Amino acid sequence: MIYRPVPPTPIVAGLPVTVPFVAPEALQRQSGRVFRLRLGANESNFGPSPRAIEAMRAAVEQINWYADPEGYELREALAARHGVSPREMVFGSGIDDLLGLVVRTYLSPGETAVTSLGAYPTFNYHVNGYGGTLQRVPYRDDRNDLEALAAAAHEHHAKLVYLANPDNPTGSWYPAAQIRAFLDALPEACLLLLDEAYCDFAPEAEMLPMDASDPRLIRLRTFSKAYGMAGARIGYALGPTDMMGAFDRICLHFGINRVAQDGALAALADTAYLALVVGEVAQGREEYATLGRELGLAPLPSYTNFVTFDTGSPERAKALVAALAERAVFIRMPGAPPIDRCIRVTVGTAEERSVFAEVMRATVPTIPPDATTPRS
DSSP, rough: OOOOOOOOOOOTTOHHHHOEEEEEEHHHHHOOOSSEEOSSSOTTTTTOOOHHHHHHHHHHTTTTSSOTOOOOOHHHHHHHHHHOTTSSSEEEHHHHHEEEHHHHOOOOTTTTEETTTTTTTTHHHHHTTTTTEEEEEEOOOTOHHHHHHHHHHHHHOSSSSEEEOOOTTOOOOOOOHHHHHHHHHHHOOEEEEOOOGGGGGOGOOOOOOOOOOOEEEEEEEEETTTTTTGGGGOOOOOOHHHHHHTTTOOOSSSSHHHHHHHHHHHHHHHHHHHHHHHHHHHHHHHHHHHHHHHHHHEEOOOSEEEEEESSHHHHHHHHHHHHHHHEEOOOOOSSTTTGGGGGEEEEOHHHHHHHHHHHHHGGGGSSSTSSSSOOO
């Protein structure tokens, strides 16, 4: 008897075989070389709060128990922090998981979502994977083009618009007044999905005030960046009670593990450590900017834990990524024009920044502006 595999759904079968992120571990396996500097994934090289580490170690002792599916203690603490109702919140295993929940809940097959060309790609994967249609708007002046995004939403009758603010991969940021105007410019019955993964690095006084009752807006937050818990996979969405309640119909109720919950609760309470990390990142951004100008790589203004450098051309950016990998330094570059002429580098510790500067000073001169591969 011949057994034939069950085919995937037509939607999945019609998608290209692609990988949104090639992990540094995969690159190490391919090259047989261990990176001495891991500066490509926008992780926090400062690590979690010591109090979070202690809480997570203690939680391991109870790992045989399921975590609280309601995340009650963390939910109460976050609600108090943001001044919202605990019911105006839902947890997910990082923003990647939450993006999928939003798309599944609020975008029917065939409906349109709008995003920036070259923006965080996981949103695109969910839209394509659940049968939606994507419309992408190029960056303008190395920033999300809010006017063009709103126009595309009207033109294509979009149900969802995705915006990261601060943005990945450019590091740019819009203050509250411009985000509010953008929200008002979107069509009726269009939901703005505001990814605020890097919000802890932006000026708090100029952030969009927290109002989880606006039915036009869902905000996404994470413990992966400033809190240094990317590997724990925990994030949360904020929005109106009825909208958050809709996620309960499809979410994984035991999807957030005990270690992540306890670590996030302890990290949230350690405001001094968060301030330390944010301050160190701000200093590191300045050091990177100075280094970039020294080497002729213009730094883009950043409100994140990374800096994006303009190398002048996609070919030079690609050559620089490859040359740094040869020197055991992992960075990334945006993949879509016009920002594919850039490289993106995580702000590391003071020691890592010193090593990175040394490697860059040795590497950049080997790659002329019109070269596609580095000179030996």
